[in-house]
Amino acid sequence: MTTRNKYLLGAGLVALGATYLLLTRTKNYPPLATVAAVDLNRYAGKWYEIAAFPQRFQKGCHCTTAEYQVNPEGYVEVFNACRKNKPTGKLKSIKGKAFAVPGSNNSKLQVQFFWPFTGDYWVLALAEDYSYAVVGTPDRDNLWILSRTPAMAPTLYARLVQEIAEKGFEVSRLRKTNQSCG
Structure with a gap:
């Protein structure tokens, strides 16, 4: 392959990649509303994932939980x-910080x-008693429904899914999380 052909091929691949990014990232969503305020001390503690959009880093996960603790230095x-691959599978965990x-x-x-690297974590819905939360990202690519307990009443779940749909999320992507680890 000549140098000129390599250059043209490279330029074509760059143009194709840029076109793909523009087409997939130029969704015209209205601004994503969050809750008015979150008391991080009340938000701290253990949350169970009730449902979420599938994520590569969560592939094969069962009984997914998140725990938050306010650090005296001001971050969370x-x-x-x-549990990987089955409810009795090996525990997989990761630690991070939220600001x-x-x-x-x-x-x-x-x-x-x-x-x-950082990622958005926007609280879109939050029970007055902090018993459930809905968290997502403004690009509508990530979504989690969380609860303080491993199960959620079907009527509450249905109401939250409706609210999420009204915010522009593709609720057909939601997958319930197996919380049968007991």
Whole structure:
């Protein structure tokens, strides 16, 4: 292959990649509303994943949980865990940190598991008693329904799914999480 052909092939691949990114990332969503405020001390503790959009890093996970603890230095310590491949499988876990976005009243956080990379963690719904939460990202690619208990009433789940759909999330992507680890 000549140098000119290599250059043209490379340029074509770059153009194709840029076109793909533009087509897949230019969804016209309205701004994503979060809850007015989150008391991080009340939010701290253990949460059970009731349902979520499938994520590559959660492949094969059962009994997924997240635990949050407010650190005296002002950030939130994050501990995510699941059982791999079956409810009795090996425990897989990861630790991270979450930082409140200034001006968001703690309803928008940036989560970091690998420095220097961060990801959005926006609290979209939160029970008054902090018994459930819905968390997502503004691009609508990530979504989690969380509860303080391993099960959620079907009527509450249906109501939350409806609210999520109204926010522009593809609720057909939701997958319930097996919480039968007891």
